[in-house]
């Protein structure tokens with residue numbers, strides 16, 4: 172069998188110093204294979220976002236190893252990690268992180284511009300992605316003019332628009348109503364089923380987690396349970 | 403890569419018009435003020451130079467009395483035509499020696515009257531002042547010697563008395579005498595100090611002495627030295643001749659003064675130099691104010707821009723992608739501000755010089771300095787915080803407060 176897509180080995184993350192030191196991750200081992208659909212759950216403050224940021228190459232662990240397709244991410248240069256994010260990873264933030272005064276369409280075009288995609292192609296793709304999250308008519312509104320739920324959907328579309336190998340989504344349905352939540356989850360499920368995109372998402376809701384094929388639970392910076400721990 | 407960075411930079415400018423406009427304004431103020439001020443200063447300096455050189459070349463003005471402190475008070479005896487003759491005889495390096503007497507009278511023709519200055523001089527005056535006659539002729543040596551009542555008039559006098567008519571051959575009244583207009587001087591306009599250089603009547607000095615003022619004085623003697631190199635020696639010889647004629651013994655100071663036009667020019671230049679320095683100081687302050695304005699905008703937006711950079715990094719931008727975008731933004735805004743600043747500065751300078759009657763002297767180097775400084779501030783305060791942010795982990799930049 173080929174090496175796993177993602178492998179965390181004894182990953183720890185410490186914040187602060189001395190008395191105020193917080194251990195957000197206290198030795199996490201996690202293996203995820205290509206085409207998996209994983210839901211990460213756990214109480215608030217258990218380290219879910221911290222783990223996602225490290226997986227998304229947005230943050231570096233204090234200790235431990237992160238292997239992506241067998242390569243130790245810790246040995247990569249900053250530019251190489253940027254290229255990993257550019258071509259292989261998509262990220263949906265808990266706080267959206269859209270460019271506020273930029274239109275929805277242009278927010279979606281951003282990752283495509285960094286990929287060097289031509290104007291026509293990236294515009295077409297952005298429009299399609301926007302329609303998929305039900306915001307076809309809002310393309311020319313700036314992020315600041317959209318509601319929280321709408322911003323969240325733009326953020327999801329931005330992670331999907333470049334069709335990355337893996338999408339990390341930190342509570343992607345946190346601001347959506349039930350109907351919209353299920354619509355987004357069906358979309359993610361389809362991308363996983365049809366295109367084989369690997370998806371890792373954080374959620375607090377069991378019915379959302381049920382869309383995933385594997386559930387990982389965090390507690391106090393450690394993995395507490397894992398329904399599909401890889402062999 | 404540059405094409406993409408350009409797209410990103412232009413979008414960022416378009417989406418943040420206020421920030422872009424304020425940055426540009428800072429550059430406009432700095433560049434515009436510097437260019438306007440320095441151009442005005444240069445115009446003033448140039449104007450003085452023009453005025454001095456328009457009086458004539460290698461001229462010395464000899465006046466009775468002493469400029470310098472400690473010299474005898476204003477009771478020094480006046481010069482006479484014989485003094486001028488002595489100088490002509492004994493100082494061989496002099497090309498022209500012109501005794502001048504001066505008075506102010508009303509010039510009258512028919513029912514028109516105009517008060518003007520009458521210069522009593524010799525016919526050499528026209529040569530020494532390199533002043534051409536556009537119509538008619540100068541008075542000649544014979545008319546000089548016999549003190550005939552002939553005159554050459556300036557354009558202002560011509561205009562006031564004759565309107566557009568040819569004055570040559572006409573008779574005008576000057577105070578209590580009449581004289582025949584034999585020539586019309588070329589117009590020279592106003593000098594730096596706003597003095598009308600065309601408001602003169604030139605007559606033989608003897609006519610003025612005998613018939614207008616009733617004395618035999620030459621208020622000053624104007625001499626032209628053959629060449630510039632001979633000026634110091636000529637001054638020495640002039641002093642010798644005059645000291646002898648005025649019976650001064652070795653212990654007595656000169657009771658006359660020989661002024662070199664160049665000295666006057668230098669003195670005036672030093673005044674305009676102070677003026678230019680003052681304007682430059684104002685300009686420097688404007689540049690600083692503009693620079694601080696730019697700095698402020700940049701620093702205020704650092705947090706916002708750091709988060710923006712965090713987003714870009716998270717999406718796949720490398721440090722160099724971010725830096726290139728920021729550099730292009732800075733260059734575009736600087737160029738825009740520079741162009742507007744240069745335009746406004748030059749327009750302001752053009753209006754200012756026109757209003758003050760100064761020549762417009764364009765100095766490209768100051769434009770370059772102003773633009774480089776403003777652009778430098780823009781780049782320094784836009785680029786370096788951006789570089790700091792672009793070197794962070796994306797999550798660190800995103801969390802920036």
Ligand SMILES: Nc1ncnc2c1ncn2[C@@H]1O[C@H](COP(=O)(O)OP(=O)(O)OP(=O)(O)O)[C@@H](O)[C@H]1O
Nearest residue numbers: 186187193194195214215216217218219220221222
């Ligand atoms: N930048 C930081 N500085 C200091 N401590 C931090 C920082 N980020 C997270 N922590 C701490 O690390 C721990 C894990 O935080 P994390 O954000 O990963 O939790 P989470 O599981 O995502 O919680 P939630 O469900 O509320 O989003 C928490 O105790 C938090 O206080």
Ligand SMILES: [Mg+2]
Nearest residue numbers: 219220265341
């Ligand atoms: Mg979280």
